[in-house]
Amino acid sequence: MPKLTINGKEVEVPEGTNLIEAAKAVGAEVPHYCYHPALSIAGQCRLCMVDIDKVPRPQIACNTQATEGMVVHTETERVLATRRSMMEFHLINHPLDCPVCDQAGECYLQIYYMKHGLYDPRMIDEKVHKPKAVPIGPHVMLDAERCILCSRCVRFCDEITHTGELGIFQRGDQSEIGLFPGKALENKYSGNVIDICPVGALTDRDFRFQVRVWYLDTAKSICNGCARGCNIEVHTNRNRPHHNQGRRVARLKPRFNAEVNQWWVCDEGRYGFKWMDDKSRLTHPLHRAGGQGTEVSWDGALPELVTRLQGCPPDEIGFLASPRMSNEDLWTLKRLAEHLGVRNLDFRVPPRAPGDEDDFLIRADKNPNSRGAELAGVGPGPGGRDAAGMLRAAREKRLKLLWIFHHDLAATSWPEAEVLGAIENVETVIFQGTNANDISARAHLVLPSAACVETEGTFTNFQGRVQRFRTAIPPLGESWPDWMILSFIGKALGASDPVFTAERAEQVFNALAAAVPAFGGMTYRALGDAGRMVTA
Amino acid sequence: MAERILTRNFDVKNAHTLRVYRGGGGYQGWEKAKGMEPGVIAEEVKNSNLRGLGGAGFPTGVKWGFIPKGSTAPRYLVVNADEGEPGTFKDRYLMERDPHALIEGMLIAARAIGSHLGFIYIRGEYVQPWRILSDAVAEAYDAGLLGKNIQGTGFDFEIVVHRGAGAYICGEETGLISSLEGKKGWPKVKPPFPAVKGAFGQPTIVNNVETLACLPHIINRGGEWFAGLGTKTQGGTRLYSVSGHVVRPGLVEAPVSVTLRQIIYDHCGGIPGGRALKAVVPGGSSAAILTPDEIDIPMDVDGPKSKGSMIGSAGIIVMDETVSIPEALMVVARFYAHESCGQCTPCRESTGWIYKISHRIVEGKGRKEDLDTILDVAKRGAGTTICAFYDGAVGPYISYIEKFRSEFEDLIRSSAHA
Numbered sequence: 001m002p003k004l005t006i007n008g009k010e011v012e013v014p015e016g017t018n019l020i021e022a023a024k025a026v027g028a029e030v031p032h033y034c035y036h037p038a039l040s041i042a043g044q045c046r047l048c049m050v051d052i053d054k055v056p057r058p059q060i061a062c063n064t065q066a067t068e069g070m071v072v073h074t075e076t077e078r079v080l081a082t083r084r085s086m087m088e089f090h091l092i093n094h095p096l097d098c099p100v101c102d103q104a105g106e107c108y109l110q111i112y113y114m115k116h117g118l119y120d121p122r123m124i125d126e127k128v129h130k131p132k133a134v135p136i137g138p139h140v141m142l143d144a145e146r147c148i149l150c151s152r153c154v155r156f157c158d159e160i161t162h163t164g165e166l167g168i169f170q171r172g173d174q175s176e177i178g179l180f181p182g183k184a185l186e187n188k189y190s191g192n193v194i195d196i197c198p199v200g201a202l203t204d205r206d207f208r209f210q211v212r213v214w215y216l217d218t219a220k221s222i223c224n225g226c227a228r229g230c231n232i233e234v235h236t237n238r239n240r241p242h243h244n245q246g247r248r249v250a251r252l253k254p255r256f257n258a259e260v261n262q263w264w265v266c267d268e269g270r271y272g273f274k275w276m277d278d279k280s281r282l283t284h285p286l287h288r289a290g291g292q293g294t295e296v297s298w299d300g301a302l303p304e305l306v307t308r309l310q311g312c313p314p315d316e317i318g319f320l321a322s323p324r325m326s327n328e329d330l331w332t333l334k335r336l337a338e339h340l341g342v343r344n345l346d347f348r349v350p351p352r353a354p355g356d357e358d359d360f361l362i363r364a365d366k367n368p369n370s371r372g373a374e375l376a377g378v379g380p381g382p383g384g385r386d387a388a389g390m391l392r393a394a395r396e397k398r399l400k401l402l403w404i405f406h407h408d409l410a411a412t413s414w415p416e417a418e419v420l421g422a423i424e425n426v427e428t429v430i431f432q433g434t435n436a437n438d439i440s441a442r443a444h445l446v447l448p449s450a451a452c453v454e455t456e457g458t459f460t461n462f463q464g465r466v467q468r469f470r471t472a473i474p475p476l477g478e479s480w481p482d483w484m485i486l487s488f489i490g491k492a493l494g495a496s497d498p499v500f501t502a503e504r505a506e507q508v509f510n511a512l513a514a515a516v517p518a519f520g521g522m523t524y525r526a527l528g529d530a531g532r533m534v535t536a
Numbered sequence: 537m538a539e540r541i542l543t544r545n546f547d548v549k550n551a552h553t554l555r556v557y558r559g560g561g562g563y564q565g566w567e568k569a570k571g572m573e574p575g576v577i578a579e580e581v582k583n584s585n586l587r588g589l590g591g592a593g594f595p596t597g598v599k600w601g602f603i604p605k606g607s608t609a610p611r612y613l614v615v616n617a618d619e620g621e622p623g624t625f626k627d628r629y630l631m632e633r634d635p636h637a638l639i640e641g642m643l644i645a646a647r648a649i650g651s652h653l654g655f656i657y658i659r660g661e662y663v664q665p666w667r668i669l670s671d672a673v674a675e676a677y678d679a680g681l682l683g684k685n686i687q688g689t690g691f692d693f694e695i696v697v698h699r700g701a702g703a704y705i706c707g708e709e710t711g712l713i714s715s716l717e718g719k720k721g722w723p724k725v726k727p728p729f730p731a732v733k734g735a736f737g738q739p740t741i742v743n744n745v746e747t748l749a750c751l752p753h754i755i756n757r758g759g760e761w762f763a764g765l766g767t768k769t770q771g772g773t774r775l776y777s778v779s780g781h782v783v784r785p786g787l788v789e790a791p792v793s794v795t796l797r798q799i800i801y802d803h804c805g806g807i808p809g810g811r812a813l814k815a816v817v818p819g820g821s822s823a824a825i826l827t828p829d830e831i832d833i834p835m836d837v838d839g840p841k842s843k844g845s846m847i848g849s850a851g852i853i854v855m856d857e858t859v860s861i862p863e864a865l866m867v868v869a870r871f872y873a874h875e876s877c878g879q880c881t882p883c884r885e886s887t888g889w890i891y892k893i894s895h896r897i898v899e900g901k902g903r904k905e906d907l908d909t910i911l912d913v914a915k916r917g918a919g920t921t922i923c924a925f926y927d928g929a930v931g932p933y934i935s936y937i938e939k940f941r942s943e944f945e946d947l948i949r950s951s952a953h954a
Binding site: 041042043044045046047049057058060063081082085086089090092093122123124125126128148149167168170171172173174175 | 703705720725727873874875876877878879880881882884885886887888889892893896903905909916917919920921922
């Protein structure tokens with residue numbers, strides 16, 4: 001652990017720490033473009049220069065490791081002058097289309113110019129012109145004129161995805177990022193190059209020109225695209241519905257978690273949020289009789305559900321939970337099943353096609369909380385039926401009420417005719433979920449669930465890491481969080497368990513943590529931003 | 537006339553063949569070296585005061601010593617035969633006329649550093665030298681001078697001849713290594729230095745053709761003899777490539793104590809047509825320009841340095857009074873703008889910017905602030921890059937303007953934009 005002095009402050013850092021990171025430890029910002037902690041050191045933007053005692057010239061902080069006794073200065077006159085020069089060099093061929101650049105607000109040319117540049121421009125000659133607005137893959141647009149050739153994107157494709165689509169071609173100020181012949185930037189993680197591009201050269205085809213970043217609100221969340229549980233930020237546009245075609249969720253961005261996804265997220269997760277503002281969202285409880293659905297209020301829907309539940313023997317009730325539900329949702333459901341004596345409980349529904357998986361982030365299980373459902377004990381009680389058993393029982397008219405959470409059973413590996421046959425043979429089908437599907441279209445009662453971005457809770461990823469997601473936007477229409485719907489039912493049924501009087505998801509989680517040893521000792525506060533591993 | 541060392545075979549017919557080379561005493565250095573301990577060879581080279589003759593002028597024996605002691609990793613010897621410096625053509629002569637001198641030098645160096653694989657990275661445009669050198673390598677293999685268990689010594693050494701694809705920066709040792717590895721010819725950030733982590737991640741020594749060609753002579757006749765040929769800080773003779781306005785342009789071999797004036801006026805016959813000398817570039821295009829009153833300097837590593845320039849690759853470019861210095865600057869600026877690899881921001885952007893300004897000045901569209909802009913940009917970018925390319929470019933940018941400012945100002949004054 002070398003001890004060094006930076007700007008007069010002594011600091012001890014782990015062996016191998018470079019001076020950019022060491023400076024952070026004393027609260028000093030060393031500006032940089034090409035350095036990214038996940039990528040190899042390129043040392044080419046030359047912006048991160050610092051002065052080191054006994055070294056005659058400024059050195060790049062990214063490729064200089066902290067050593068014992070080193071004395072570093074990040075704000076000397078010489079360092080400040082060098083930074084100004086580097087900013088001028090970076091900008092002489094930049095098109096300076098900031099007023100229309102879709103990276104405005106997140107562009108480190110702008111930010112660093114204001115913080116470290118502020119020189120009077122001297123370039124009066126014709127700038128170098130390069131290709132603009134070139135789609136280089138399904139998700140990424142390239143503007144080569146804005147590129148400062150930091151090579152982060154090239155290194156990402158070489159070192160992280162090992163797909164090598166990008167290169168820097170030509171030389172000198174003619175150098176430009178581009179695709180190798182015959183290639184497209186269509187690897188499964190291509191969107192990450194947009195995040196790591198420090199300027200407006202690589203932009204998101206899905207997001208660009210939709211909404212200005214300064215209008216966005218941000219919430220910490222967890223991707224629900226697969227069992228990895230990548231940490232993400234949900235960026236929402238609530239106040240300007242005339243932007244982003246009215247969609248509230250503008251984009252998802254990866255959020256660093258060293259234990260789960262580091263800096264990255266896959267494209268499927270990144271772009272898999274359109275269902276949240278889709279027209280198929282269920283916004284009101286529906287009562288269906290004779291094929292016709294009628295919007296009803298919760299005050300109408302819940303008593304009806306209670307009545308139907310009370311009218312069925314527990315053995316003729318089936319609860320088909322979803323591994324897309326949070327730990328809080330699942331625990332409330334489990335407690336409700338126990339209160340009612342329902343033993344037909346399960347969450348395992350086979351997908352129509354096996355999910356793809358790789359050795360990086362993507363998991364074959366496309367559900368965010370299968371592990372949480374297992375740990376919460378969402379499975380058949382003694383003598384109860386699993387999911388397939390419930391369907392079978394339904395087909396044989398041995399099930400009177402089937403409460404289905406989120407699943408589109410018609411889109412599973414089970415034969416569609418058998419599924420629909422089962423649904424038709426159940427007296428009461430209740431569908432609870434976020435979006436309409438073939439099952440909701442046949443359900444007698446439809447209860448609209450809030451999407452995970454509209455509520456808070458926890459998922460347990462495949463590794464057993466319990467992670468929080470936070471509310472980014474209010475629930476759409478009349479939708480409610482699943483746990484809340486279940487709590488109302490439990491309370492209406494006269495159940496005394498405290499989960500049914502919970503007003504916040506956190507209270508349900510505390511109950512779960514108190515009851516299930518795997519979650520023992522966990523609280524929302526203890527989970528923090530990085531989550532915590534279950535104990536079993 | 538001093539003894540010719542490196543050029544001794546240049547006039548010998550078929551000296552590029554193994555038979556003739558051996559007939560003239562070739563491979564005697566290797567015969568001696570193969571029985572010497574590696575450390576003894578390196579010590580002899582240190583004693584010789586041999587400096588790297590590619591441009592940097594670093595002491596060769598010292599450089600070999602940077603390979604980590606006790607490292608068991610494969611070590612590579614890489615020959616820098618890229619020779620891209622404008623005004624420099626000495627290595628071409630060596631490879632065309634005396635290729636076995638290089639191969640023999642490689643054998644000696646390989647034994648000294650414990651390398652069993654050498655690469656000759658030769659400039660792609662050097663088609664004829666490549667052919668001759670490749671034939672010589674094949675001859676050496678056939679004669680058992682290369683390959684496994686050379687002459688029963690138990691020493692293995694292979695040579696791969698690798699052609700570059702035409703980039704000046706591939707003559708910079710880490711750019712060369714990147715190119716050799718099959719990557720874009722971009723210099724690498726240091727540390728690590730090539731002697732620690734070079735080609736393919738292994739300890740690597742990069743030496744210039746001329747440097748290695750000196751080794752047979754050093755081993756044959758001793759380091760002290762070689763040191764005695766030169767100055768206090770540099771031994772031996774040197775090949776000076778002389779181009780431009782001299783009566784007899786071409787290659788000159790002379791001890792490094794020779795003065796620039798002697799090279800121009802004695803060896804090359806002076807300026808043709810009775811015209812006056814206006815300026816000299818003493819060490820390839822990246823060396824700062826010298827004026828006629830600055831040519832009484834020894835042409836070792838220290839002489840041009842004393843005048844703010846450098847010996848570099850010893851490519852001497854002579855300009856007589858007919859040369860327009862602003863035009864000369866534009867030409868050299870165009871070269872550096874074209875050849876900057878584009879990796880480091882200050883080099884990538886400044887070289888292009890300075891070329892544009894210099895071009896505008898020559899076109900008669902100069903502005904009075906242009907000269908100060910060039911000087912300021914050049915000085916602020918100097919010393920901020922991964923490799924020495926930009927520092928090389930700065931030499932001419934600054935010296936051409938500072939030493940011939942009035943010529944630029946006259947041109948700018950006549951401009952409508954001034």
